Amino acid sequence: MSNKGITPREKSYPEWYLDVIEKAELAENSSVRGCMVIKPYGYAIWENIQKGLDRMIKESGAKNAYFPIFIPLSFLSREADHVKGFAKECAVVTHHRLKETADGKGVEVDPDSKLEEELIVRPTSETIMYDTFSTWIKSWRDLPLRINQWANIVRWEKRTRPFLRTAEFLWQEGHTVHLTHKEAQEEVKRALGMYVEFARQYLAMETYYGKKSDSEKFAGAVNTYGVEAMMQDGKALQFGTSHDLGQNFAKVFNIQFADKDGSLKSPWQTSWGVSTRMIGALVMTHSDDNGLVLPPSIAPIKVVLIPIFKDENKEKVLEYSRSVQKELSKSISNVELDDRDFVSPGFKFNEWEKKGVPVRIEIGQKEMEEGGVVIVRRDTSEKVKNGFGDLTEVVEKTLSDIQENLYNRSKELLISKTYRVEDFEELKNTFEKGKGFVRANWCGDPKCEENIKYHTKATTRCLTDDGVGIKGKCVYCGKDSSEEWIFAKAY
Ligand SMILES: [Zn+2]
Structure with missing residues (x-):
């Protein structure tokens, strides 16, 4: 550990974040670019997150299982949007053997060991799991199916930051299969609510949550719902998502069930997950210029x-x-x-x-x-x-006062830094000065969303339930809109 102090937040929020992580001994960079070492104290926080969340997941009826880390390339490409979404960040296994170099001093990849089909290190497990689900599910009696997996994930990121964005990270992914779309939609909302409640109870964080726009949704999903927390610098951090997958994956992976009348049907699916990103959110929500501040519910040492x-x-x-x-x-x-x-x-x-x-x-x-x-x-x-x-x-x-105080602070921050704006000038000004979340009407046209992002770097974060039915003019184009979205710059 270096003797340098912690950079004050005022001076540089990003440097402060890295300093807090270093000084609290949560994680450090590894020899593999983009991959971090989670140190014992950081891992103990993750274990506490796992304990609390795993209990909630099991209460929902899901059971834990484990699937392979490798996904055949052909599986990943079956769902067109899915592969498009992950193509640019895939780690690919092409060979399975090394051999001695000609000079006998080292080893190299044996070109004769090329795999017939390349394997992708999982960026998420829909495809590998649903291939198996197609053999597990035969009849309406097999549904609903609720499976959760605690695992590591690889998404080849170039620009990384500990916990927030790393090439490899840890997470849980829940995958459920249902008889009807309605049942699947209820599951999507239930999982989202579980994350919101977990954030409140354990992480002492208040959040916004709701539907994501098409440009922000999960690759292959019909709809994605997200949980958005506000960091002390007013930026958003999405730490949980829940996806309505419709029948998109069921159809390409041939998951079918015989209904009560004997007819073959495609079921409806959901997936939902949170990752070690939550630790980044935890650090940035509560900590101060003296270092980490942990809510007692999640603290390895109380x-x-x-x-x-x-x-x-x-x-x-x-x-x-x-x-x-x-x-x-x-x-x-x-x-x-x-x-x-x-x-x-x-x-x-x-x-x-x-x-x-x-x-x-x-x-x-x-x-x-x-x-x-x-x-x-x-x-x-x-x-x-x-x-x-x-x-x-x-x-x-x-301890319970501290837990409550931290939660109240988080809630106050969220409320005090959320601004309702009416037009684009006001929106731009708010993002230039205020640094916070903006509530504004949006017509739903991706072009308006793109333009807002281009001019302000802010993106749509989510449409909360209470934003539905709010009449106004689109903050960018002025067309009528009945949805008030939350916009923010995001991590
Ligand atoms: Zn518009």
């Missing part, structure tokens, strides 16, 4: 105890600290005691602050004599003394 001692009272302070840890651990998970004696308490304060641990408890000679501790909140830096008696209750209350 409470850190820092004993302050000298050689002469070391054992006594540590002993008292251990009794505090033992007491708190009865009802709070992940209470860490930092008993290192080769770094100063000040160094420890700084380190755990950068790592975003929600509550720090300081224990020195004075606290020990008084039979108490000092509690410090990461989100507000508020410092209070507390006795031993009701300590667990007070710490639990503090």
Whole structure:
């Protein structure tokens, strides 16, 4: 870790983001360009995300399974829009063997090992899964089918940023198959709602969510719905999507079921996913110039105890600290005691602050004599003394206050930086100055959307339910419109 401090957000938001990730030891670049190493502390956050979300996914009736990382090229190209959408970012396996070089000093690809059919490293798993689904599904009795997969994905990105955009990332992808379109549409909304609720409960984030425009939808989908969070710089980060696939994939992968009357029908499908991008969203939503700030629900360490001692009272302070840890651990998970004696308490304060641990408890000679501790909140830096008696209750209350405070801040930011605009001048001005989200009527013509993007770099993010039926004039062309869309510059 370098000694350089964290760049303040005011100075450079992108640099601040990279500094927070480095100082909190979440991830680092690898020798493979565009691929990151997720370090233990960053991975522990991902594991907590997985735990919470996996429970919600299973409650919906989905079961976890695992499919191959390789997809035959011919599978990917069966659905025309799908392959078009992913063609430019595919990693392709063409050979399966190496051989010694002529000089015997190294190895090279053996040209005789060329594969008959190239394999794509999965950019998403619709095709490989649905090929299998066509053998699993025979009758109406086999539906609905709900499968979820936790996996890694490769999309060959040139410009990358840790967690936000990397060539390889981790995610979950849910894939469901239904008897009717209505049932599939309900599933699409249910999955979207699950992500919104997960963001609220665990990540302490409020979001906008709704339908994406055609230009922003998933390649091969009839409709895509997305969850959009606002970062502190006013930019949008899409962290979850849910797709209505219609019968597009069912038809090209020959998924058919015999209905109750014996007739063969194509089912209706959905897919939905969230990725390690969520960690990027988490960092950018809550953190400050001192480093990472984590909501307690997702924090790998909820409470850190820092004993302050000298050689002469070391054992006594540590002993008292251990009794505090033992007491708190009865009802709070992940209470860490930092008993290192080769770094100063000040160094420890700084380190755990950068790592975003929600509550720090300081224990020195004075606290020990008084039979108490000092509690410090990461989100507000508020410092209070507390006795031993009701300590667990007070710490639990503090953790839930922090969770609530972070959520409220996120909600306030979202509301205070969303502007309703009436015409294009106003839209341009808002994006030049304000940096936030804009609500504006749009006629639905992709040309207007393209022009807005060209002039402002902002894109349509989503059409929320309450934006449907809002009458006005298209912010670009002035035609009548009854849909108020959310526009933003996006990560
Ligand atoms: Zn228009």
